[in-house]
Amino acid sequence: MTGLIVDSDEHRAIRESVAKIAARYGHRYFASRGREGRQIDELWSELGAAGFLGVHLPVAYGGGGAGLSEYVVVLEELAAHGIPLLLAVVGPAICGSIVLAYGSEELKQAWLPGLASGERRMCFAITEPDAGSNSHMVSTTARTDGEGWRLSGAKYYISGADEAEAVLVVARDGERLDDGRYPLSLFVAPLAAPGVRLEPIETELVSPERQFTLTFDDVRLEPETLIGERGKGLRQVFAGLNPERICAAALSNGMGRYALDRASRYANERAVWSTPIGAHQGVAHPLAEAYIGVELARLATVRAADLHDTGGNAAEAANIAKFAAADASLKALDQAIQTHGGNGLSREYGLADLWFVARLLRTAPVSREMVLNFVAEHALGLPHSY
Numbered sequence: 001m002t003g004l005i006v007d008s009d010e011h012r013a014i015r016e017s018v019a020k021i022a023a024r025y026g027h028r029y030f031a032s033r034g035r036e037g038r039q040i041d042e043l044w045s046e047l048g049a050a051g052f053l054g055v056h057l058p059v060a061y062g063g064g065g066a067g068l069s070e071y072v073v074v075l076e077e078l079a080a081h082g083i084p085l086l087l088a089v090v091g092p093a094i095c096g097s098i099v100l101a102y103g104s105e106e107l108k109q110a111w112l113p114g115l116a117s118g119e120r121r122m123c124f125a126i127t128e129p130d131a132g133s134n135s136h137m138v139s140t141t142a143r144t145d146g147e148g149w150r151l152s153g154a155k156y157y158i159s160g161a162d163e164a165e166a167v168l169v170v171a172r173d174g175e176r177l178d179d180g181r182y183p184l185s186l187f188v189a190p191l192a193a194p195g196v197r198l199e200p201i202e203t204e205l206v207s208p209e210r211q212f213t214l215t216f217d218d219v220r221l222e223p224e225t226l227i228g229e230r231g232k233g234l235r236q237v238f239a240g241l242n243p244e245r246i247c248a249a250a251l252s253n254g255m256g257r258y259a260l261d262r263a264s265r266y267a268n269e270r271a272v273w274s275t276p277i278g279a280h281q282g283v284a285h286p287l288a289e290a291y292i293g294v295e296l297a298r299l300a301t302v303r304a305a306d307l308h309d310t311g312g313n314a315a316e317a318a319n320i321a322k323f324a325a326a327d328a329s330l331k332a333l334d335q336a337i338q339t340h341g342g343n344g345l346s347r348e349y350g351l352a353d354l355w356f357v358a359r360l361l362r363t364a365p366v367s368r369e370m371v372l373n374f375v376a377e378h379a380l381g382l383p384h385s386y
């Protein structure tokens, strides 16, 4: 498959190097670690040591000095080998981007080199039981105690909290404003601090990252844990949200490629009548259609990453890419499963276990309805409905 994306020499070099590492681990490694509830420390360390986890971060902070476009190549290629790493979106992409854009020099020095090398991990917490899609209404509260803050509240569906040293947490910090919203602040809260409790949430995802409810019970936060300006958290968090969406799209695109690669190989080999099943248009056309969807989503993702890297407004492009990629990868995976007949559901063929990871990306990090809300309002000028 050649596809619509023409890699630059630099992108081709990254893709080939990541592919070499990913091929040594493979989807079986990813799935078995997911089933066993074990982490992927060896792979993570190897990606960090090779410079891939921080390829988009500045050289001055231990990164590769490239952009999100290059990180997209890394994530897509891993996922195209059946290794869609959610944690690589959370730590290096969301937290790394926010700390880089707004963190103090001290926070940048403390965190970015470790995020880039893979030696330190940070998770991200905005979602709350009573304030999911509506981030304006987070009720986790940071109360200043003169020097620092005391943090209380709960966050849920926090990926990888057991693997991380700290959490980038979005908290209410002050009285209600005239527009009915609350000022928000961002903190890098240590997860080992007294008063932090982690409770696993059981999900059906076959993925090494686990999900947690995090409870903060009067957790002391030192002044230097504040990111950027107090009360400006909502604006600041946006520095991480476009990268999050673009990277989530890269995971979906990679999974779409993985599924279609498996399906086309199988359809060429499996013959139940006189020809390989791929000769039947009932098998070939849905795969071709799924391929077109994945390639269009890849184009949208490359465009969004490029807009982000060149300082353009990437919000619409990032939302479109994320939406298109999530739908395209699900369609590709479903068709790959169908192409495999009964084998599509077997463990051996490594497709069905990806279903919930691919499905997740329709809901998180931003749901398809919230993307449609954004596009309706900002691209089409329709009224805000909620």
Ligand SMILES: Cc1cc2nc3c(=O)[nH]c(=O)nc-3n(C[C@H](O)[C@H](O)[C@H](O)COP(=O)(O)OP(=O)(O)OC[C@H]3O[C@@H](n4cnc5c(N)ncnc54)[C@H](O)[C@@H]3O)c2cc1C
Pocket: 090, 123, 124, 125, 126, 127, 128, 131, 132, 133, 134, 156, 157, 158, 159, 160, 203, 205, 211, 360, 363, 364, 365, 366, 367, 368, 369, 370, 373, 386
């Ligand atoms: C496996 C997993 C990992 C996650 N990891 C993280 C993480 O690391 N950190 C983190 O902070 N969060 C994380 N999340 C949370 C995720 O971002 C949210 O689940 C997602 O944003 C949706 O929020 P919600 O679940 O509260 O749904 P709700 O906000 O309750 O929405 C429920 C449904 O209603 C729809 N809806 C809500 N409001 C509107 C509206 N105005 N118009 C139209 N439809 C609407 C939604 O689209 C959705 O379909 C994770 C979730 C999962 C499942």
